[in-house]
Amino acid sequence: MNNTRKRIFQKHYKSSKPKDDEEIARLKQKYENINEVIIKSFTDLPLSWKTQKGLKGSNYKIPTQIQKESIGYSLQGKDVMGAAITGSGKTLAFLIPVLECLFMEKWSRHSGVGAIIISPTRELAYQIFQTLKKIGIHHDISAGLIIGGKNLKFERSRMDQCNIIICTPGRILQHMDQNPLFNITSMKILVLDEADRCLDMGFKKTMNAILANLPLDRQTMLFSATQTKSVEDLARLSLKEPVYVAPHEHQLTVPVNLQQSYVVVNLEDKLTMIWSFIKNHLKQKVIVFLASCKQVKYFYEVFKKLRPGTSILALYGTLHQEKRVNIYDEFCRKSNVVLFATDIASRGLDFPNVNWVIQLDCPEDANQYIHRAGRTARHDAKGESLLILLPSEEFGMIKELEKKDIIIDRIHIDQSKMFSPKAKIDAFLAQDQQLKDTAKRAFISYIKSVFLMKNKNVFKTNEIDFEVFSKSLGLVSVPRIRIIDKLKHMNKNMENQSLKIENNVLIKQSNVWSESFDQSSNGESLKKNHLNNVDSPAMDFDLSSNSENEEDLIKIKRENHEIEHMENISEIQNNANSKHRIATKAATARRVLKKKIVVNKRVFFNEEGHVKTNQRELQSDIGKEYMYENSNDINIEMAKKVLQEEDKFDRKRHQELIKCRKHQVKSKRKGVDDNHFENDIDVDLSWLPDPDTIYDKPVNVSKQSLKNYNFNGDVQTHLPDSELFVENMKRKHSDSDISFNGVKQIKKIKPLTLDEAEHIAMKLFK
Template sequence: MKRKRPLESHSDTLLTDETFESLQISQETLAALEEMHFTYMTEVQARCLPHALGGRDVLGAARTGSGKTLAFLIPIVELLSKVKWPNKMGTAAVIIAPTRELVLQTHNVLSELCSHHPHSHCVVMGGSNRKVEVEKLTKGTTIIVATPGRLLDHLQNTRGFLFKNLQVLVIDEADRCLDIGFEEEMHEILRILPKDRQTLLFSATQTTRVEDLIKVSFKNKPIYVGVDDKRETATVSGLEQGFLVCSAEVRFQTLFTFLKRNSKKKIIVFFSSCNVVKFYAELLNFIDIPVLELHGRQKQQKRTNTFFEFCKAQSAILLCTDVAARGLDIPAVDWIVQYDPPDEPKEYIHRVGRTARGVDGKGRALLFLLPSEKGFLHYLRQAKVPLHEYEIATSKLANIQSQLESLIAKNYYLHKSAKEAYRSYLLAYASHHMKHIFNMEALDLKAVAKSFVILDTQIY
């Protein structure tokens, strides 16, 4: 694969010259930060922490990978350290995150940060053992990291869950909480929780719905921390971004060739639906390209195991839906491949936030487009996303189509999975927000079916 023109490189340092020690926080927290190899603050931490440690409400607009997790965890841990919060006082802090994976990751960071503190903490989320959660909540857990749905369930139904003494509420990825259907739950949670508290709310984007949530979240006018407001681009400059225009019938061959060539890299590939992820994972594993899969139809334990397996791997390929697109801190991802385009530019930005994270982070992103979808590039450039065109010669593609068609035709389960994936792809395509670009009428269904290695397009 080669670029049609060279990419420029820029320096992009997220670190400031301000140290955590300058904040005059506890020795216990400083010791934990040292063990976590953090000495200097990122920009969002340097701007947010002095206000948050002082008890002020904070509204933060910061991209994924900016260090905002510590920006809200440190104030919680420090407050509880000062007041020596006993478990009998119930829950002092609630952190809300949109997905189970982000809840688990945030809780892992919290566990490390609390390694020299006595604070009790737990996760509360769908898919985990509710009975165990009830036991922890009724005994008294100081810090809770939760998804909105399960938190509301406990607020409404768990007798003995003491939250009237709540001191701090954190809402992380507020826009994402609303995007995935938690708007009613969020407003009900805010109605139930005590109003006399400190609130820290973070959102990568500001929409009308987020603004409505902000109005009911804060009792007092918050300090606004917007570290990305003056950026010339919406994505970090350590990220080399490109797009590849190829016809539907050779899309999978192109992906296969790309994965083969980059088998020693760490890669995330995004697809439009669970069934599509499931099929391509089955197919690639069957033909000896080992891949992991992460999507919403998996049981929670499977999702958790997959997430941590990918995190720990030196090289691996993860196929996923947008469940993994926000907030997850997966170390050293080399490539983000968007095989199915996102619903809108902000989703593109969220997806590529998985790579080039942190200080001097480097990574690459590749967007697949059909010739009829090139209009999407205009909207990406409007959103300050710098993209360059890649090309791959058809003669360089792996010649596997006829063998795969023969394989699928003979394998009942793969054939069934392929048809389900094809149908799911079309349904997702038909529901795309930008229908003037992602237009069903412009699709060559036979060519699309070929990318799913099937010949029969009549599946309805």
């Protein structure tokens, strides 16, 4: 039975699948005759049956223009540079040649790494990986998604089993440096998606390190909506006679179905504007681009609390990778949702059916505008893009867009549909300290992003009203921005240095002038000095030999009248320099010693106005001698002896305090009233019990023993301490129902007050 099934399976397998060698030879013959003009569908391309079946199963039937023109060159093994508008199908333009190349090389799961596809963002790498799984499902090769945020140990153990690696630059370089199982000597193809972003300054060092590890004998493909043409970038990639494919080079760089417009809004009105826009477009899919992660986080948290009536999502770089993937999938699935995002969502991501793209913060340049706006109007669909500019950004940004042949119209906002949520936001921030901190970070991050932009014709930090902007976010005061403080400090130092240089020049000029004035007794020497010092202050000398007096020989005409005050310039400079010096701890200590200040000493005054200190006087003889010594030096050995002697007195005082506390506790428990102590000066405390003795058993007092006690306060016969205490208690509480046989307890005993307890303690100390 098993043999029968095996024969049927082999027969079906042979009939449905042609031999690989024959198919490879047949396809290679067709590569040279590919004509993009006659290609109407993917079946017209010389592709393997596995790829054709995967494309058909994924509902890819008609190739786009970039796919028609680039796939043929890629199949021939040439280096390709592809540039096309957003949403034109660049992903399939390099995935299909990668699959076909490995198929032609008879690549298997154990052949190692055959192709590496690098993208600048994790979301784009994830999207490429999902597309590859769809069209390459019938190929006998393996693929791996290597991005940050995943389990590094899991990736290390399986890197040698991946044939196609889709990765981000940082993660692949980490495996190159740390993973001994990662071997790329057999690699055939390198693909850079969004190549201009991968090769820019942000990834420059990382990409240089990656390219240094890759074999030179490879095929390279670059794809982007804004392709790089830099000679330096192309030299780094070691391209060999690359073919430049740009079907839309002479057309608009944005989709034809994209409707573009911009509006000018003050910075403090941005939040009101976007809130009003969302409330008027609740049934549409919107992406809102912001400049920084902290801004996205703040807008997301505030709008969640405001509850606009539609779903709110946020996508930014500091989120955990699993959460980022879930947000990406959720946004693709929903039809009416608002996504606040940074520029990580601006490149390559294929979000379906996006109605609006709003650029709430101005993009860095025209290329960034193109990538942001390209998230809508994809695959012949319609979409709208709205750019929000500040009055200071309008002129510069419009000029940048005109250089890319992008012409957008200005529209005006209907003020009747604008309503501000500022009152609610202020209430939220007053109640939630965490949200307030998020608002502060959003404020600082926006100011930093504007400050660090290169194009100062567009981004002008000095035209931002910090106070008004902070209040629009719900903040009461303006947060401190350290980068602005550093800039001001640097400018101030530069001004001080320029002033110092000018002052030094003036000092030198004044010294030259004073020397020439000292030599004024000799006309010849003064004339010589004037000729030798051409750079001296502007002075005119009249030498008249007809005058009788030598004083009349010289007439000085000064244009700079500030030379008289040059004597004090050096003092002013020294004072200015001293203000900027940092006072060290040693210098501060020396200054205190010179002023003879007693550190850690507070001075108190009594009612009579005499000074008294909080320092306790030393009680030992050796301590008193040490206290009145006149020497300023500290004798450590002598100080140790003083401390040892003073500790003895401190121990005694501590024991007395403990006894006093014990007595207070016992008197509170037994209800002893000490009001009779108030009018007495000398108090007899002999009746008090010993605090070290424990009284467990009740005491039976006989009538005979009570006769020996005089209730006037004089003891005739010495009774035991316990009997004295009991007798005094009976005398004290004679009106109470007291029994000392242990049956009845004391009733209605008045507890000690605080004043009474303090009075007892004072009597004990006396």
